[in-house]
Amino acid sequence: MRSMRARLFLILIAATGLVWLSATAWVYLSTRAEVEHVLDARLMEAARMVSSLIDSQEIDTAVASLDPGIMPDVRHNPYERQLSCQIWSLTGTLIGKSDGAPAERLSDHADGFAERRINGSTWRVYAIRDEKRGVQVLVGDNLDIRARLVRDMVKGLALPMTLILPSLAGLLWFGVGRGLKPLSQLAAGLEHRDADDLHALPQAGTASEIRPVVAALNGLFGRVAEARERERDFLSYAAHELRTPLSGLKTQAEIALRTDRAETRMLALTQIVTAVERTAQLVRQLLAMAEAEAAPAAGLRPLDLASVAKEAVCGQEARLRAKGGTFFVDPSLAGVSVFSNETLLGLALRNLVENAVSHSPPGGTVNLVRTEGGIAVEDEGPGMPDAEIARATSRFFRGSNRTPVGSGLGLAIVEVCAEKLGGRLTLSRRRPAGLRAELHLAASANS
Numbered sequence: 001m002r003s004m005r006a007r008l009f010l011i012l013i014a015a016t017g018l019v020w021l022s023a024t025a026w027v028y029l030s031t032r033a034e035v036e037h038v039l040d041a042r043l044m045e046a047a048r049m050v051s052s053l054i055d056s057q058e059i060d061t062a063v064a065s066l067d068p069g070i071m072p073d074v075r076h077n078p079y080e081r082q083l084s085c086q087i088w089s090l091t092g093t094l095i096g097k098s099d100g101a102p103a104e105r106l107s108d109h110a111d112g113f114a115e116r117r118i119n120g121s122t123w124r125v126y127a128i129r130d131e132k133r134g135v136q137v138l139v140g141d142n143l144d145i146r147a148r149l150v151r152d153m154v155k156g157l158a159l160p161m162t163l164i165l166p167s168l169a170g171l172l173w174f175g176v177g178r179g180l181k182p183l184s185q186l187a188a189g190l191e192h193r194d195a196d197d198l199h200a201l202p203q204a205g206t207a208s209e210i211r212p213v214v215a216a217l218n219g220l221f222g223r224v225a226e227a228r229e230r231e232r233d234f235l236s237y238a239a240h241e242l243r244t245p246l247s248g249l250k251t252q253a254e255i256a257l258r259t260d261r262a263e264t265r266m267l268a269l270t271q272i273v274t275a276v277e278r279t280a281q282l283v284r285q286l287l288a289m290a291e292a293e294a295a296p297a298a299g300l301r302p303l304d305l306a307s308v309a310k311e312a313v314c315g316q317e318a319r320l321r322a323k324g325g326t327f328f329v330d331p332s333l334a335g336v337s338v339f340s341n342e343t344l345l346g347l348a349l350r351n352l353v354e355n356a357v358s359h360s361p362p363g364g365t366v367n368l369v370r371t372e373g374g375i376a377v378e379d380e381g382p383g384m385p386d387a388e389i390a391r392a393t394s395r396f397f398r399g400s401n402r403t404p405v406g407s408g409l410g411l412a413i414v415e416v417c418a419e420k421l422g423g424r425l426t427l428s429r430r431r432p433a434g435l436r437a438e439l440h441l442a443a444s445a446n447s
Contacts, residue, residue, distance in 0.1 A: 046126075085098040111128060198225045253268070302337045315353075323361075330370045
């Protein structure tokens with residue numbers, strides 16, 4: 001059910017109905033018990049009255065008085081004269097009975113209460129045995145009439161309650177609507193809010209049940225505002241970074257076209273190649289950053305860490321070999337399995353390796369080593385001062401030891417991937433020279 005109001009209304013109706021039925025059952029049971037107690041007491045008193053009349057030798061008067069006064073025809077009024085009386089001799093002879101009493105003996109027991117079924121009806125009977133007079137008095141009450149009395153009493157209570165039910169349903173519907181009014185007002189305010197309006201909703205005066213929703217929405221607005229600010233900064237930096245090499249390309253192309261000197265033309269063409277490489281690198285990393293931010297953190301599965309590392313090395317092996325360098329892949333990575341996202345982990349390792357190759361000196365070695373929490377990439381380049389390490393993952397940050405084709409996005413991409421994987425990136429200076437970038441994964445590597 002989509003309507004919260006309807007859902008709450010049905011819950012309240014069901015709860016009210018359950019309480020109502022429970023109360024009706026309780027009234028029915030308690031009323032029946034009380035009625036049985038009162039009517040049993042009446043049976044006992046009637047039997048004692050007849051027995052006392054017999055003791056005073058007024059048996060004929062007793063029988064006569066029972067017929068018109070206590071046991072009339074129940075066809076006219078079902079609750080009048082419902083008692084039946086029988087007087088039996090101890091030898092088994094019926095001495096007398098009230099009008100309407102069955103001819104069959106009401107009970108075979110000697111004294112006290114008992115129940116017996118006669119002609120399809122169950123009778124509640126009280127017996128008094130008089131050994132002195134040689135008689136037994138039986139006074140009975142038809143239990144069908146008792147049950148009808150209890151039903152009529154409960155019906156008299158239930159009927160007004162049933163008639164009130166529509167009014168109660170209307171009051172509940174109105175009350176639920178009034179109770180949800182703050183939520184409706186909040187929804188109306190959000191519906192008319194401009195898409196660029198991300199200021200926090202006021203929490204003062206809001207209902208305590210709505211306050212967590214308002215707080216969560218304010219937190220969401222804050223995160224959206226931060227994301228928009230990051231996007232604006234990113235686009236601004238990207239536009240600036242792209243504008244610089246494009247302007248340089250145009251300038252160098254004009255120089256190459258206008259000069260007659262071969263050396264100048266060759267220098268201009270070299271600068272054009274460098275600018276193209278830098279622009280291509282920037283575009284690749286912008287796309288990589290977009291891929292890292294758009295990639296879902298789900299899709300985790302067991303991955304072979306050595307295979308992912310070798311794929312990252314394969315893409316940069318030619319570049320490093322051209323500088324006379326080599327890769328060292330830790331043999332202990334073989335057989336190590338990590339529970340991770342293949343796209344994000346591969347993107348992070350490729351950027352770490354690419355960054356290490358870019359800063360590696362001629363003849364240097366780039367190491368991929370296993371760590372307790374994941375994998376580390378080390379180079380033998382100039383490294384970074386401690387002050388710059390703290391800012392190294394900022395977008396478009398290029399330290400003092402920058403490379404000609406760097407864009408300042410590589411480590412920022414790795415950090416985005418690490419956060420999405422539930423891990424982190426740690427940078428530190430390597431002795432005697434170089435940088436160590438350690439990728440800590442959320443799930444420990446297991447061999």
